[in-house]
Amino acid sequence: MSSRRDFIRQGSLIGAATLLQPASLLASAGAQTQTMHTPHSKWADGSRLIISVSMQFEAGGEPANAESPFPHNMQAGYTDLPAQTWYAYGYKEGIPRMLDLWDKFGIKVTSHMVGSAVLKNPDLAREIVTRGHEAAAHGMNWATQYTMPYEEERRFIKEGADAVHKVTGATPVGYNANWLRRGDNTLKILQELGFRYHIDDISRDEPYILQVNEKDFAVVPYTLRCNDIVLIEGRHFSAGQFLEQLKLEFNQLYEESATRRRMMSVSFHDRIGGTPQVVQAAKEFFAFAAAQKGVVFRTKKDIADMTLQDKTSIRE
Template sequence: MLSRVGIRNTTKDTMATQFWPDGAQLAVTVSMQFEAGGQPISGAGGPITEPVLPGFPDLGQNSFYEYGAREGVPRILDLLDKHAIAMTSFMIGDAVRRHPDVAAEIVARGHEAGAHGRRWERQYQLSRADEAAWIASSVQAIEEATGTRPTGYNNYWIRPGVNTLEVLQEQGFQYHIDDLSADEPFLQRINGEPFATVPYSVHLNDIASFDFPGFSPADYEQQLVDEFDQLYSEGAHRRTMMVIGLHERLSGHASRVRVLDRILSRLRERGDAWWARKDQIAQWTLDHPDTATWVDRDPAPISGLPGRSH
């Protein structure tokens, strides 16, 4: 059946299906980008709006990114401990090499380490061989710092290339998040085998919220509560997932953590929501292929969407 445009839903009886573990009505997943040191030494965006002159390192702007590692990560980890939430942290390889102790602490506190490329660069323009080496480099950095091998991937600015999913699967990844097309995870056949997409949500990303003129932390609080309530309601008859996307340098400020604390306190009152890491959501989807949503797309160069290369 086609439950939504372009989606093939294999569920035989959607009303009888257990959409999530223990009959949960909604899955909620939190992610935090760990990017401090992965940005270019000059030209990265940030709160200092006057551009630095060509040829000079942007020392002030770079200190804004460093704040994420020094202050933001510890504050967010403490917040998640308070609410007993395990999240996924997508880590840039160069950020991990610069702050291996921070990466190790994230994993030691029970969170997933996902890969986020070697540094900020347009991965989609790399050749297949260069992209494979690029991804392997980020994996190596995470393994050396944390002792874990990532199974999930996030591209720079959510832009995979036409070969990315095939390269990821060849390197043992189980899922990626660089797709904005759904409010639930889904499966595709990549290299002939199931590969999971755990879609991202830009409109709930802190960059889109905190950095938008006229949009206050209080607005963000209401937006997240409304999103939760709507998806929870829909979750009575279909599989739904809510994604909360954070950056350590943005959401890790004291006032914003205070807002997030209020939000999580309200959302955690619903006992039948499954708060999960993205690898757990991907694994659940892969373990239940008969009731998962499958997406069959033309090759990426034709469809213009993430998928197989040919």
């Protein structure tokens, strides 16, 4: 099974290959994409730009000897004890620190919760929901979901969501697969189980609607561009570089939002986004963004519901 670092390296190679495409092909692709934009679209609530923040609750649900910043040189038959402490930081320090940050700015986030992580740290999972944040599903564990037969995948998704509901009392309506790698049956299963949206998509900077099982189903796009595990852990960005990335992304989307419905997605992982320097960077970014006219923060559930109710939403 490919590691997260392999995924990041592959993404970099694909990006480089794209830059080497002939200009004529890129221009043609751009022209085709442009026709799919909805001109002069607006958010139904009157917002100019919506920022959607994810807080991944994964630590505690990782497999034995999971990937970590430590060298991959463990001998077979032994436990990587230092790596366990890296993950433990996520629930001991990371999420509590981020929860205080969200409170400081009055931001409500979407927490994608791995079922086994929630069962291991139920008090923390409950606190997330008690503080008013959305509990979304993120599988039962870190298993490779896209290879599962239909019924096995259905059980996997349901068990993860049931664990979240059992501990927090909240019923997840949004879903995120491990590394966004859903299978051919995933959306059908989600629709059957009562989910209303998924985030395993990076094709747009605004939500849209799909028909799944002949019913509307929302897509609230995720991000690799403003994602701490990709940039900080995978590419070794400093906290300052991450902050600059967030500001550059915001500035472009805010400019476009004068005439088009735009959404900015930002993703934090418990053991990375909850470190002191990243929280400081996030604090500076949120202060900057919140000071701009028409900027609001919404959970992905709220964005999905708004999208499903809006007759002007993009449909694919």
